[in-house]
């Protein structure tokens with residue numbers, strides 16, 4: 001059984017999600033890890049180090065949906081599995097690839113039970129579907145947050161692919177969130193803020209606590225809609241799925257669409273002035289009170305205790 | 310221009326669903342159903358493009374049981390002109406839905422097809438991308454802004470690293486994200502008017518598409534329960550809890 005796995009990357013670096021998908025997919029067979037990107041050499045080198053990778057395939061071309069699909073459709077013939085993370089690129093390409101191959105994909109896999117048995121969440125994670133895929137080939141997306149990372153102790157060969165296809169689409173602009181906070185989907189600690197923060201300026205309170213703890217920053221849809229936080233910080237059914245060791249939720253009620261994104265969190269801390277908020281009801285440690293009083297004090301206390309990462 | 314919008318009837322997003330104890334699925338009997346929220350944003354986008362003079366006809370299509378007429382009527386009340394129900398009581402997979410929609414696209418030949426980015430029941434996030442693949446049209450998924458520019462579209466997409474704006478030629482497929490717009494609530498006169506707009510009901514069997522499922526759903530089960538919450542009494546207790554967690558992480 002052979003696996004074609006499409007790597008995720010950003011700003012010339014392999015994304016941390018890829019190591020986790022490699023770890024998950026390694027149980028399915030030897031992995032050929034495909035890197036699609038202009039100037040992808042450095043990414044390919046990082047990819048070659050991951051344990052479980054048999055070979056890295058490097059396609060030096062701009063990554064666009066249609067051109068990626070043309071490449072994937074050709075390559076897919078030789079593999080039993082085509083897999084990518086359930087990030088925004090995988091979610092965009094994988095269902096389209098499956099349709100081209102006349103296959104039904106299995107997406108958002110959170111558990112691999114066997115060569116063709118998978119578990120995926122539905123209804124915002126309020127139900128889990130166990131699926132058997134009897135098709136000849138399996139087209140999957142896997143949630144990085146559900147798996148640990150593969151080790152970086154390999155030296156797999158890198159093969160550069162020829163012929164590239166041109167896209168009909170054209171990139172006009174990118175709007176990035178500047179900053180050096182850790183990757184949200186794979187972070188060990190996440191500090192999240194809700195609409196209760198009241199303004200983009202106040203949201204810096206969340207950012208300050210996150211910085212102290214070396215944490216990634218999350219937000220509710222309400223906070224993003226209000227313009228307090230950028231869209232790529234949204235956690236939940238329609239945002240990112242996270243599974244940190246520690247999630248600190250500040251002024252977040254815990255609507256079921258938000259909870260969908262944090263079900264994998266090991267420990268949850270809630271700061272909320274409403275003892276009846278759903279998130280308070282399931283937090284491992286909740287403090288009831290005004291966040292504007294609590295959070296600055298908390299930062300001081302953590303300072304005093306010498307906590308910083 | 311002509312716009313086709315695909316809409317789905319789902320369990321209302323405010324309903325806390327219950328997994329059937331026998332593992333066969335989610336209880337949908339007697340549960341409030343409504344238009345998938347993402348589809349509402351897609352319909353609103355079509356109506357706004359119409360208001361801006363970019364569309365002279367908006368057709369909505371839903372694949373599902375007779376009751377899916379409700380959501381078609383909602384879309385007609387929001388301002389769509391004509392509805393099509395591809396009727397089936399079968400629980401179709403996304404690939405089958407996309408194949409049926411591809412047949413409708415072939416018949417209607419719309420310039421833009423709008424869909425929701427995902428349906429809140431199965432959360433698949435497949436159908437738009439599959440439809441693009443099946444019809445050979447370019448796709449712009451997860452749209453938070455759509456502009457008609459010359460003979461094409463400029464679409465801003467919400468992605469993991471922020472947002473990006475891409476230009477694609479028409480005809481094209483676009484899937485709607487939640488920040489695309491604020492869907493209108495149709496006023497009563499529009500709701501009354503919707504009933505007189507054309508709504509064609511077509512049996513799914515008419516399209517000679519293989520609708521048989523490819524995957525076998527073994528069971529549907531509830532997720533693991535979290536232990537009930539605990540509160541702490543003071544900021545220092547909370548700080549101690551966090552410090553404890555952090556030192557455990559460092560120890561590993």
Ligand SMILES: Cc1cc2nc3c(=O)[nH]c(=O)nc-3n(C[C@H](O)[C@H](O)[C@H](O)COP(=O)(O)OP(=O)(O)OC[C@H]3O[C@@H](n4cnc5c(N)ncnc54)[C@H](O)[C@@H]3O)c2cc1C
Nearest residue numbers: 194195196220221222236237238239251253258273274291
């Ligand atoms: C289709 C669909 C998809 C969605 N997807 C997502 C998603 O992916 N992610 C997401 O987050 N949401 C999503 N939502 C929205 C979701 O339903 C909620 O509206 C949202 O999560 C609420 O955000 P919030 O907790 O910030 O706001 P609220 O629910 O308003 O909660 C604010 C909380 O702050 C507390 N509070 C207020 N003032 C203070 C104070 N001074 N100190 C301490 N606590 C205070 C309140 O008690 C309350 O619990 C989606 C909705 C729909 C319909």
Ligand SMILES: Cc1cc2nc3c(=O)[nH]c(=O)nc-3n(C[C@H](O)[C@H](O)[C@H](O)COP(=O)(O)OP(=O)(O)OC[C@H]3O[C@@H](n4cnc5c(N)ncnc54)[C@H](O)[C@@H]3O)c2cc1C
Nearest residue numbers: 315316317371372400424425427428431432433434435436
């Ligand atoms: C009555 C009924 C009950 C069902 N119950 C279950 C169940 O309990 N469990 C289960 O696993 N599956 C069930 N299904 C099957 C499930 O609805 C299909 O898998 C679904 O059609 C596709 O998944 P999705 O909506 O998540 O697609 P997505 O790819 O997430 O949908 C994206 C977009 O595609 C469009 N779209 C999707 N479906 C349709 C449609 N039918 N008509 C028009 N446009 C559409 C919409 O614009 C939507 O926003 C049921 C189906 C029916 C008809």
